[in-house]
Amino acid sequence: MKHQQYENWILMDEELNKEQQRDLHRHLKQCSQCQALYQASHQITHLFKTMPEPTPAAGFSTRWLKQIDKAEKRKNRLILFITLGGISLATMILLSTVGLELRSVMGSFPQMMFELVTLIANWFVFFNQISDIITPLFRVGAKLLSPVWLYVSVFGLSGITAAWTISFYRSRGMQKELNQ
């Protein structure tokens, strides 16, 4: 059997059957390397198993109660800090946004006023130009149309409208009589 197998048996911490145990002990007598490993392994196990269990100093749970109180206070402070931090951050963002908006409005206010004045001036110029076009037309019309012509035209148009309306109703009345 190979040397490695014996090393595995020593280090594997598994129960060996009687035949394996005899085989291993035969090998240990011949192989100083495996013997040293076996002894070291055995001595370490003995050392570990004979060590007393370390015990904390008295009052461990009382100290724990103090520690948990401190930990909870720390946690609460952290939550408070995060909450206040979040609120402060949100407020800062809001204020800076509003501030920026106000600043941009304040920054362009003279320009805005200038544009408003220009617009009003443009409208004023536009109406002025329109009136410049329309006013001469009225003046010419007033000169061309004398009051006599104006009366003749108004009465003439009224007469034509009245004649057309009368003839229209008469023709409808005659149509009804023919249908009956």
Added chain:
Amino acid sequence: MCETETQLIAKATTGNKEAFSMLVEKYQKPVFSVCYRMLGTPTAAEDAAQEAFIRAYQALDRYDPDRSFATWILSIASNYSIDQLRKKKVTILSMDSEKHAWLAPPDPGPSPEKVALVKEKNALVQAILADLPETDRAAVILQYWHDYSYEEIAETLDLSSSAVKSRLFRARKLMAEKWQEMQLISAPNVNAAAKRIAHETSTI
């Protein structure tokens, strides 16, 4: 009236710290022991054990009642100690290098010889464990001092049973090599203790 562990856990889940402190009282020794073997100093062990219980208390709503509370709490303690070792690269010190404010004496009224012997042995144990990788060290501690099976170690350290087997195999080999080295070197305390153990085992 003596309350059962399940009742204490149920009470503690609702925020009853007194109930949990009774669980702390019950499990302080194994938790402290794991932390001490992992970190090597009583102060570090005290801090780690306290922190493990704090974490357990805060995570109690995630505790699965089908699982053993002992395994769960030792799992928290082991993993916290492993993290501490990885983060801070805690140097394992011998018992002589620190005041033992957080460590109770071995038993009431020990003789100076007994105290000296325990110190020697402790130094030896910590020296052997020092060279092991963190997780292997935790597996060794759980097997040798807490008699955990491969399956329990696997559950505690969140490993597979075969991984635990191979880690323990590797750890035993490393420890045996270290032991052989220590018997050859001339460090007075360690060498004397190692020889004493060798003598003890030869007489068994």
